Structures are given as structure tokens and as C-alpha cells.
Amino acid sequence: MVEYLKPDLCVIGGGSGGLSVAAAAAKMGASVVLVERDKMGGDCLNTGCVPSKALIAAGRRAHIMRTAPEFGIQAEEPKANFGRVNDHIKQVIAGIAPHDSVERFRGLGVEVIEDEARFIDKKTVQAGDVQIRARRFVIATGSRPLVPPVPGLSDAPFLTNESIFELRRKPSELIIIGGGPIGMELAQAHQRLGCNVTVVEMFEPLGRDDPEMTELVTRQLRREGVDIRANTKVLEVSHKSKSVSVSVETPEGEIENLVGTHLLVATGRAPNVDRLGLETANIQFDQKGIKVNKGLKTTNRKVYAIGDVTGGLQFTHVAGYQAGLVIRNALFGLPAKQDDNLIPRATYTDPAIASVGMNEEQVRKALGDKFRVLRWAFDENDRARAERSIEGCLKVYTDNGGKILGAAAVGLHADELINFYAFAIANKMKVGAFTKMVAPYPTLFEVAKRISYEYYKDKIDNPILKGAMALNRLFG
Numbered sequence: 001m002v003e004y005l006k007p008d009l010c011v012i013g014g015g016s017g018g019l020s021v022a023a024a025a026a027k028m029g030a031s032v033v034l035v036e037r038d039k040m041g042g043d044c045l046n047t048g049c050v051p052s053k054a055l056i057a058a059g060r061r062a063h064i065m066r067t068a069p070e071f072g073i074q075a076e077e078p079k080a081n082f083g084r085v086n087d088h089i090k091q092v093i094a095g096i097a098p099h100d101s102v103e104r105f106r107g108l109g110v111e112v113i114e115d116e117a118r119f120i121d122k123k124t125v126q127a128g129d130v131q132i133r134a135r136r137f138v139i140a141t142g143s144r145p146l147v148p149p150v151p152g153l154s155d156a157p158f159l160t161n162e163s164i165f166e167l168r169r170k171p172s173e174l175i176i177i178g179g180g181p182i183g184m185e186l187a188q189a190h191q192r193l194g195c196n197v198t199v200v201e202m203f204e205p206l207g208r209d210d211p212e213m214t215e216l217v218t219r220q221l222r223r224e225g226v227d228i229r230a231n232t233k234v235l236e237v238s239h240k241s242k243s244v245s246v247s248v249e250t251p252e253g254e255i256e257n258l259v260g261t262h263l264l265v266a267t268g269r270a271p272n273v274d275r276l277g278l279e280t281a282n283i284q285f286d287q288k289g290i291k292v293n294k295g296l297k298t299t300n301r302k303v304y305a306i307g308d309v310t311g312g313l314q315f316t317h318v319a320g321y322q323a324g325l326v327i328r329n330a331l332f333g334l335p336a337k338q339d340d341n342l343i344p345r346a347t348y349t350d351p352a353i354a355s356v357g358m359n360e361e362q363v364r365k366a367l368g369d370k371f372r373v374l375r376w377a378f379d380e381n382d383r384a385r386a387e388r389s390i391e392g393c394l395k396v397y398t399d400n401g402g403k404i405l406g407a408a409a410v411g412l413h414a415d416e417l418i419n420f421y422a423f424a425i426a427n428k429m430k431v432g433a434f435t436k437m438v439a440p441y442p443t444l445f446e447v448a449k450r451i452s453y454e455y456y457k458d459k460i461d462n463p464i465l466k467g468a469m470a471l472n473r474l475f476g
Contacts, residue, residue, distance in 0.1 A: 003131070006134065008135050009134055010034075012137065012140065023110075024324070026105075032111065035116075037117070052161070058193060059189035061078070070388050083169070085193065122281050134302075136331075138304045139306075144270055145268075157239060172261050173243075173261040174263075176200065177263070178267040179201025185347065185349055191225050200234055202233055210408050216351060245259050246258045270287070273285050289309055290310050290311070344356040344419070346418065353414060357407060362406070371405065373397055374396040374455055375395050375396075379391070386442060404430065404431055437449070
């Protein structure tokens with residue numbers, strides 16, 4: 001027997017974006033149906049952000065033990081028990097899971113259907129024995145690992161982010177295909193935990209970030225023992241009972257065979273659009289994801305899409321940001337458009353890389369030479385000195401009037417430092433605003449204050465300022 005529901009909102013996908021929409025809509029009094037076919041919390045909680053940061057934290061503890069002599073403490077070579085590391089990861093996930101659980105959302109008044117959803121016409125979704133005809137729909141089905149068409153790969157045992165966090169025995173020789181944020185984060189974490197790691201990247205590792213900053217990161221990973229093969233093409237994958245071989249072409253055109261015990265594929269993401277019946281609902285999509293406008297509405301005016309499934313910036317915080325826009329638009333009819341310039345990026349290597357707003361190339365394209373690049377090195381910061389983490393810098397891009405257009409940082413707590421600039425850009429602030437606040441000493445944020453003063457260095461020759469100083473000498 002078919003059950004019919006007519007809620008204000010139907011959310012398809014119980015990942016970070018879908019849960020944010022469902023929770024916010026329910027708290028505002030809307031009737032909400034949430035459909036999730038797998039685990040609540042989605043990729044972020046179960047196979048993405050949360051387990052990866054837990055693994056990175058474990059690797060950092062091991063690194064601290066090795067580098068203790070710098071602080072006058074005897075070093076000790078850590079012995080990682082991967083079973084217990086895996087227990088740590090699972091405990092972190094379990095601690096967060098109740099917040100994303102079916103029980104919590106039902107307690108908020110959301111009707112949760114644990115089944116697969118698909119459109120059967122432009123206005124109706126089928127989920128098991130339930131048909132849902134909502135006023136508005138939100139597709140938030142996320143993405144999955146993209147597996148490249150490398151000869152032999154499909155026949156070889158390989159890991160992705162969906163399986164690597166299940167390992168309870170150390171992958172002693174780990175080969176990673178892909179030098180993006182996921183590949184580089186997991187490479188460093190595993191190397192610190194006692195694995196021998198090789199990263200194969202077709203282009204430059206972390207190629208979307210500032211080259212000066214990525215150079216610092218790759219240099220540190222190599223220093224720790226990670227073998228990074230940049231501009232190297234994967235030709236073929238083969239395997240035996242206890243090993244996997246990756247045939248590569250070096251930048252010089254030579255063929256080399258890399259052998260390891262485990263293979264991790266981290267070459268990007270593919271949108272989860274299969275079996276949703278999008279064609280039936282007149283929703284356009286391609287291999288990159290569902291087509292949406294600036295207001296995140298699909299080609300079906302009753303349907304929105306957010307998060308990884310749209311093929312845009314693939315971060316948990318982006319899905320949360322988009323959820324807020326959809327709530328304003330779908331529930332209240334308020335105009336709300338996505339502004340990618342507000343979205344910060346962070347890669348949690350050590351040192352970390354983070355950025356927000358426009359990069360130097362984008363600023364130059366928009367303003368020609370009418371902009372400023374302000375730079376301050378971490379080795380001039382007392383807190384970084386105390387922590388013995390002096391490799392790093394902050395760059396801030398402003399127009400000639402001092403308005404902050406973008407910022408990028410690499411080094412100690414770069415992922416935290418960038419929050420101040422995300423706030424500044426969102427509120428259209430000028431760089432001078434940072435000179436007005438007092439930062440506790442010693443903190444890394446003093447870098448932001450120093451860099452703001454840099455903006456005013458060339459203002460000293462301003463005739464008005466010189467005149468004021470002269471008057472003060474005469475009458476002060």
C-alpha cells in the first residue's frame with residue numbers, strides 16, 4: 001500500500017548539506033521529509049572530513065614524539081598500532097554521530113525515510129512505499145570517489161576514502177594516485193604513522209593553491225620521507241597476491257614501476273546522480289553534476305540542489321552555506337545567490353594551506369596593476385618562533401583603497417588564521433580594520449596586524465600626513 005506525503009520540503013540525502021536544510025526548516029516550523037538510503041551524516045562524517053582529521057591528529061602526535069629534541073626532550077620513535085588508530089577514528093565518528101542521527105532528526109519533527117529516492121515525475125519522489133509531493137525538493141546526495149580509467153586498475157585491489165579508514169593493519173608501502181588535498185593529507189598522516197608513502201600526481205601537487213605555499217608543503221612532506229612524483233603519468237596498474245604495481249611515465253619520459261602493498265586512489269569526486277530519475281523530473285545534469293543557477297535552483301523550478309552533487313566547490317562548509325541560501329529562497333521566497341568569493345579553502349597538511357577570496361591572478365585580471373600584495377613571513381612572529389614553526393607566510397590582496405579582496409596563508413594554524421579574512425571579505429572590510437584591534441601576545445594573529453600596517457608604509461610620504469606632523473612639531 002502506497003503512502004502519500006505532502007510536506008513543505010523534501011530533502012534527498014542525509015549528508016551535511018541535507019541535514020542542515022532539514023534541521024533549519026523544521027526549526028522554522030516547516031513540514032520536512034528527509035530521505036537517506038545509507039548512513040546519516042554522509043561522506044563528511046563517515047568517510048571524509050571527520051575520519052581524515054582524526055587520522056591526521058594521530059599522525060601529528062607521532063610527529064611530535066620524533067621532533068621532541070628540538071624542545072630539549074628525548075625523542076622516542078613511535079610505534080603505531082593501526083587497530084588502535086582505527087579505534088580512535090571510530091570513537092571520533094561515534095561521538096559526532098548522535099548529532100546526525102535518525103533519532104535526533106525525528107525528535108526535531110523531521111519525517112526520516114531510510115530508503116532510496118527517485119523522481120517519478122516533475123513533482124513527485126518515490127521512496128520505498130512512500131510517494132512524496134512536496135512544495136519544494138532539495139537534492140543533496142553528495143559525491144563518491146572518481147576512479148580514473150587506468151588500464152588494470154579495475155582488476156586490482158585499491159582503496160578510496162570510503163575504505164582506507166577501515167584499515168586495522170598498517171599499509172607498509174602505500175602508493176597514492178592523486179596529489180590533491182585528500183592525497184597529500186593522507187600521505188603525510190600515513191608517513192608519520194610509519195608507512196612508506198609514494199604520491200603520483202599527473203600535474204603539480206596541490207596545483208590550485210599559491211605555488212609559493214605549495215612548495216613549502218611539498219618540501220616538508222619530502223623532508224618527512226614522502227616520495228612525491230610530480231608531473232608523472234600513471235600508465236597501468238597490476239597486482240599479485242600481496243603487492244600492487246603502478247607503471248608510470250616520469251617527466252623525462254622514462255618508464256618506471258612502483259611497487260607497494262596498498263594502493264589509494266584520490267583523483268577527485270563524481271556526483272551521485274545515478275538512479276535519481278532526474279530525466280523524468282526535467283532536471284539537467286552531466287558528468288560534473290546537476291546544473292543549478294546562482295540561487296541553486298535546477299531546471300525544474302520546484303527542485304534545488306546543493307553540495308557536491310552540483311559539481312562546484314566540494315567542501316562541507318560550502319554545503320552548509322548553500323543550505324542557508326536554499327532555506328531563504330525555498331521557504332521564504334527571499335532572493336539569495338551564491339557568492340564563491342566568500343568560500344574559504346583549507347588543506348590540513350602540516351604546514352596547512354588556506355585561502356579565501358581572489359588569488360593574485362584573479363585580482364590582476366580584474367584590476368590590472370591597481371592592487372596591493374601585502375606579505376608577512378611567520379619567522380617574524382614570536383609565537384611561531386616559540387613553537388619552532390617559522391616556515392610560513394600570510395599574503396593579503398587589496399585594491400588601492402585598502403579593501404580586502406583575498407588572502408592566503410601557509411604554516412602554523414593557517415587554517416584558523418584564514419577565518420579572520422573570510423569574515424573581513426564577507427563584510428567588505430578594509431585592511432585598516434585590523435590595526436584597530438588588540439591581539440593578545442604572543443599569538444599568530446599578530447601577523448594579521450603587522451601585515452595591515454604594511455599597507456600604510458607607502459602612505460608616509462602623503463603630503464597631508466607630512467603637513468600634520470609639521471604642525472604638530474610647531475604647536476604640539
